Amino acid sequence: MEIDVEQYKKDLLAQGAEVVFSKTKNLTDTPFSYCGGCGHGVAHRLIMEVIEEMGITDKTIGVAPVGCAVIAYEFWNIDAVQAAHGRASAVATGIKRTNPEKFVFAYQGDGDLAAIGTAETVHTCNRGENIAIFFINNGIYGMTGGQMAPTSLIGMPSSTAPYGRNPDMHGYPLSLTNLLAQLPGTYYITRQAVNTAANVRKCKKAIRQAFENQKLKKGVSLVEIVTNCNSGWKMTARQANKWLEENMLSQYPLGDIKVPKTDN
Amino acid sequence: MSKEIKLLKGNEAIAEAAIRCGCDAYFGYPITPQSEIIEYLAAEDPYNKRTGMLVLQAESEVAAINMVYGAACTGKKAMTSSSSPGMSLKQEGISYLAGAELPCLIVNVARGGPGLGTIQPSQADYFQTVKGGGHGDYNMIVLAPYTVQEQYDFVKLGFDLAFKYTNPVMILSDGAIGQMMEKVTLSEQLPRETPDHEWTAKGKPTNRERHYITSLYLQSEVMEQKNLQLQAKYSEIRANEVRYEEIQTEDADYLLVAYGISARIARKVVQLARAEGIKVGILRPITLWPFPSARLKELAQQVKGMLTIEMSAGQMIEDVRLAVEGAVPVKHYGRMGGIIATPTEVFINFKKLFIE
Structure with missing residues (x-):
């Protein structure tokens, strides 16, 4: 049965209901195409909420990657551009350098940021571009169907390493975030997750910090968000959340990796 | 006001023109024989000393073309330059720029290939x-x-056309034009300004729908419509923007077709031929796309044969042959590997192909 949502809302309000939560205006009404249990939707919502809360919608430009978030701009109700695979931070550089008064962020997955876009990522960070990078790390290529990512864990099966990631053959899980923290061009680097309500709240604070930092012009702020890919991992959403806690978070521990030095 | 004339290298001319036409940003990566473009811009320091134009050395040609893409998304006049191997790296970005219909200027000061090739012109x-x-x-x-x-x-013409059609424009030069020095009459300094184009992504105000710039259309029917729209635009460009120069074609019995540095060789060949009583003229395509096919088809009714002079194994010759549809013989003479043919050797080979 089709429910007329608008009419249902009106009826509830007429009966004296109180609005306690509503979706940010910075998300469109397009339903997320992400799998149930995936972290992209939560990450999208947090970023869009922060932009609305800071009142910077008219000054913000987002850059969407290639990967599951390739059509992120269908969900973000803000001005956005779609970048070639791995090039989001170079595109963001072009936007920010010619529009220094704007807020610019790149939203990238692990394949995009840490494999094909490694050079762009490292040099964007090394130049200290005043942008935010949101790095979604789920240890696998989601959109193309579960292939091995640079962040895949040792032993983790994927469609291109069906017997598990073997370091002799495939190399090691790459924690680019920790490497980037060594660069003087990065200002704020943190690793967060959206697997629990508490972590969602912490992640939102980090995202807010990344946007606030752009006003300081002190370099890149990067928030890595460790999430599950239950479809790619071939698990239920609940299994994937458990697997994330038991496996991903030991390889990619949560917390701040580089925090701005305080002046006092 | 008296004309401002300066002796400039071809590459320096690109750079000076970019500053003077109000370009917002140059992104590039060094490669011979075009590094003078970024070096000249760096020395002029327009960001601090002239117009505020940004000059940024990227980590690769791939990054540079994507920085151009980013700047272009916001309606800025952005450009990059490279030479052949670097241009191969930019092709991904160029496809995205064309697909997303973004204006920009790309300069290729071409050198010999394939592969790493040579640094000599080609x-x-x-x-x-x-x-x-x-x-x-x-x-x-x-x-x-x-x-x-x-x-x-x-440079200015390129930007004007890029914004008129929201399409990337390329200047296809070569190492000879890039490196030679000639007198240049300079233009007035134009203001660096960003007109408020309707399509840009610069931050969404509350009073309009969001803008997003993409070349992704996952539904086949929508993708096909996008392609048809692009093709309609290309047809309009073909109808309006063909540019070429004719030299002594009025009475010509034979036609040389050449562009860039080869067209300068062709001018000398015409003198050599006419000194021997052979009436030769030149059609010099100025736009290689759109190509002056219609005019070549007309000239095929007048001349006995056409010779393309190209510093390649013969590439433009295919477009000349398509244009004349077999009406006259079309031959090619060219050198490769960075060698510029001499007028005498071209003339000798012209006579072998058409006269003897």
Whole structure:
């Protein structure tokens, strides 16, 4: 049965209901195409909420990657551009350098940021571009169907390493975030997750910090968000959340990796 | 006001023209024989000393073209330059720029290939440039300068055409034009300004829908419509933007077809031929895409044969043959590996092919 949502809302309000939560205006009404249990939707919502809360919608430009978030701009109700695979931070550089008064962020997955876009990522960070990078790390290529990512864990099966990631053959899980923290061009680097309500709240604070930092012009702020890919991992959403806690978070521990030095 | 005339290298002319036409940003990566473009810009320091134009050395040609893409998304006049091997790296970005319909200027000061090739001049990037070197059905407007003055003038023309059609424009030059020095009449300094184009992504105000810039259309029917819209635009460009120069074609019995540095050789060949009583003329395509096919078809009714002079194994010759549809013989003479043919050797070979 089709429910007329608008009419249902009106009826509830007429009966004296109180609005306690509503979706940010910075998300469109397009339903997320992400799998149930995936972290992209939560990450999208947090970023869009922060932009609305800071009142910077008219000054913000987002850059969407290639990967599951390739059509992120269908969900973000803000001005956005779609970048070639791995090039989001170079595109963001072009936007920010010619529009220094704007807020610019790149939203990238692990394949995009840490494999094909490694050079762009490292040099964007090394130049200290005043942008935010949101790095979604789920240890696998989601959109193309579960292939091995640079962040895949040792032993983790994927469609291109069906017997598990073997370091002799495939190399090691790459924690680019920790490497980037060594660069003087990065200002704020943190690793967060959206697997629990508490972590969602912490992640939102980090995202807010990344946007606030752009006003300081002190370099890149990067928030890595460790999430599950239950479809790619071939698990239920609940299994994937458990697997994330038991496996991903030991390889990619949560917390701040580089925090701005305080002046006092 | 008296004209401002300066002796400039072809590459320097590109750089000076960019500053003077109000370009917002240059992103590039060094490669011979075009590094003078970024070096001249760096020395002029327009960001601090002239117009506020940004000059940024990227970590690669791939990054540079994507920085151009980013700046272009916000309606800025952005450009990059490279030479042949670097241009191969930019092809992905160029395809995205064409697909997303973004204006920008790209300069290729071509050198010999394939592979790492040579740093000497070449015209072997014709196929890559006019046939769409990246993936998908797209075209770029391609301007081919044959003097340092044109090298200078085509920067503003290129940006004007790019914004008129929201399409990438390429200046296809070569190492000879890039490195030679000639007098250039400079233009007035134009203001660096960003007109409020309707399509840009600069931050969404509350009173309009969001803008997003993409070349992704996952539904086949929508993708096909996008392609049809692009093709309609390309048809309009073909109808309106063909540029060429004719030299002594009025009474010509034979036609030389040449662009860039080869067209300068062709001018000398015409003198040699006419001294022997052979009436030779030149059609010099200025736009390589769109190509002056209609005029070549007309000239095929007048001349007995056509010779393309190209510093390649013969690439533009395919477009000349398509244009004349077999009406007259079309032959090619060219040198490769960075060698510029002498007028005498071209003339000797012209006579072998058409007269003897």
